[in-house]
Amino acid sequence: MAQNISGKLVDEAQQPLPYANVVLQTIDSVFVTGTTTGEKGEFKLQKIAAGDYRLVISSIGYQPLYLSLQGFERTADVGTLTLADASQELGEVIVTASSRVSRADQKLIFPSKKQISASNNGVDMLRHLMLPRLRVNSIDGSVGMTDGSSVQLCINGRKATKEEVTALLPEEVIRVEFQEDPGLRYGDAGAVINYIVRRYEVGGSFGYNGMQSLKSGFGNHNLTGKVNFKQSEISFYYGNRLQYFNEIWFDKNETFTFEDGSQYHRSQYAEANKKKNLQQWGAVTYNLQEADKYMLNATVGFSHYNDPDLRMKGKLYTEEFPNSVTDREEWNHDRNLSPYLDIYFQKNLKHKQFLALNVVGTYINTKNRSSYTELLSGEPVVDYYSGIRGKKYSLIGEGIYEKTFKDGGKLSAGVRHTQGYTDNDYNGTLQYSSQMKQADTYAYAQYNGKWGKLGYRLGMGVTRSWFQQIGQEDYETYSLNPRLNLTYAFNDQWSISLNGNVNTMNPSLSQLSAVEQFTDSLQSERGNPNLKPYSYYRSTFRLNYNKGKWDVGLRNQYNYRDKAIMPHIYREDDRFIHSYANHSNFQDWTVGLDARVGMLWDVLQLSGSIESRKYWSNGIDFRHTQHSIGWDVAATFMYKNFTASVEFQHNSDYFFGEVLATGEEAHAIDLQYRWKRLNVGLRMFNPFQKDYKRNEADWNKYAGYSYQYHIDDIARMICVTLSWNINFGRDYKSNNKKMQNSDTDAGVL
Incomplete structure (x- = not known):
């Protein structure tokens, strides 16, 4: 099925770079298609078949930029990319496989079609992305770092609660930005995870995701929905967790x-x-x-x-x-x-x-x-x-x-x-x-x-x-x-x-x-x-x-x-x-x-960590x-509509x-089928x-x-x-809400 690749190109002063060359190649450097950036630095490659590609971006007076898009199988917005001056060596952007862009200060992860299909909600998606040093509790959905520090969740740049992220529909997620040791605005948070999600002009969405024990009354259930009309959006979410x-x-x-x-x-x-x-x-x-x-x-x-x-x-x-x-x-x-x-x-x-x-x-x-x-x-x-x-x-x-x-x-x-x-x-x-x-x-x-x-x-x-x-x-x-x-x-x-x-x-x-x-x-x-x-x-x-x-x-x-x-x-x-x-x-x-x-x-991913504290x-x-000493290992197997994963954790004292x-x-073992x-x-x-x-x-x-x-x-x-x-509905550009505050301290001894 044909997909699109889009993005925006700027220089180091964050000014748009028009008329830059954007070329899509196969891994063995065979030309597939190409275009040039517009007046505002934007570009879009259309009707791209699934496969492994290399995106080459160049402009006179700048260092060329190479992006590896291995496992490309769905429309991707690579975000805003920066070309370094030709007088400086390229080292700011590091590109890795599996639709990941790694910079020295953060990682950009583009979930694959398989990872989206295997995910029930926004928090569940983190389990399948296997971000380094990140730990997701499979029972209550809490998210933290392996060193015990907290994680600030965000949606389109806005601080969000775990419940809001649980309400996200996986197919609405364009990419996930992962930054460790964020700035002063986030206090003592060890990392920030920012979900970049789509926004619709018309129509809407509705979803349910849940988990129910067959052994006891334990269960999690979540409902979410939204309706869009031009510049307005009305959304809701409701969730409950019963522990019995x-x-x-x-x-x-x-x-x-x-x-x-x-x-x-x-x-x-x-x-x-x-x-x-x-x-x-x-x-x-x-x-x-x-x-x-x-x-x-x-x-x-x-x-x-x-x-x-x-x-x-x-x-x-x-x-x-x-x-x-x-x-x-x-x-x-x-x-x-x-x-x-x-x-x-x-x-x-x-x-x-x-x-x-x-x-x-x-x-x-x-x-x-x-x-x-x-x-x-x-x-x-x-x-x-x-x-x-x-x-x-x-x-x-x-x-x-x-x-x-x-x-x-x-x-x-x-x-x-x-x-x-x-x-x-x-x-x-x-x-x-x-x-x-x-x-x-x-x-x-x-x-x-x-x-x-x-x-x-x-x-x-x-x-x-x-x-x-x-x-x-x-x-x-x-x-x-x-x-x-x-x-x-x-x-x-x-x-x-x-x-x-x-x-x-x-x-x-x-x-x-x-x-x-x-x-x-x-x-x-x-x-x-x-x-x-x-x-x-x-x-x-x-x-x-x-x-x-x-x-x-x-x-x-x-x-x-x-x-x-x-x-x-x-x-x-x-x-x-x-x-x-x-x-x-x-x-x-x-x-x-x-x-x-x-x-x-194209079917198996592995992760693991060990630490001394x-x-x-x-x-x-x-x-x-x-x-x-603590350690954990995890593996996820994805084939067609089937997903199997296993996790083992021995937490540090x-x-x-x-x-x-x-x-x-x-420990946890997970088997899923998508229809x-x-x-x-x-x-x-x-x-x-x-x-x-x-x-x-x-x-x-x-x-x-x-x-x-x-x-x-x-x-x-x-x-x-x-x-x-x-x-x-259809996509359109949305602003990023920068903050969300909350108070949960009841003050009761």
């Missing part, structure tokens, strides 16, 4: 050391009746835009979490009193509802300037109820009840400005302010009323430039943090957030990058809340209103190799958190108080190797070190403060485990424990996956 597990239990061993030196050893075994919770989310959006001029976007959405009637029953055994076996009963009911309004406006100004404004208002309503009872010979010896009603109101405002210069450099600046008010009532065994105010302001300026083969990004941010617990004194702090990114391409295969930045980490409202809640007969949870923001220093070095189907990277990352907020346990009147404090520091160092190869024989935790009254969560084992617009399959989680479990330990000298949590339903869980969508 039948067999859950845990074992816990604790050691308590009292102030007189005596110890108390306690063992717990508890079993849940059934665990069920329902998460829901949805939004309706109106978008009005005139391409290359302005865009107005208004969204009304909500998220809802309901975890009703979780009951855990079990036994308490004590080494010091072996004949006194206590029955324990625990009950929890949690609910959270959060509607929001998001209004965004952007406008392209004269002289390559850009301005965007965003305002988000959020209301979070929380209702939590819990009880804890210990019975001896049927009589309660401990009986605690807690009820929490919380309300939070927040307003987020942000503005960004960008200016592109003739030499290709770009200046960007922005300011974001968050204002929040929380009103929480705690009733039951302990009663409190807590009102808190919080304001955070972040401003930054950053310049991107290039000097020969060296690309650089230099910026500075300033953070102001203000907090007040009503009835107590407020505090105000200021901190600087510098950032430096350097990239250097030796040739079309090897490149290096060095990144360093300092972020300000603010305490959450729940950590700051001056309230206390009993958890059992010996322990309590208590907030700490004296917490202060702390500085988080990050440095990363990467060496990358790209050639043909190979993508290999070596990474070395060191992080230092000064005065880190970590859990703090102390004794008070024979009770053990679990709180938070600004400790001395926390450090971690990771060395890792990542590799990807594909498509082999070491932690140093230095607290008020503790010093700990921990070392672990996670250690913070004094709590160690040992490496989780996770027209219907994609149906089977996915099996942890097929090689009889029992899914997680291990955790606290090394605290006063109230240490070891804990093992079991969910039998997740082991060998078979799910049916299904996606179906229809769409109609």
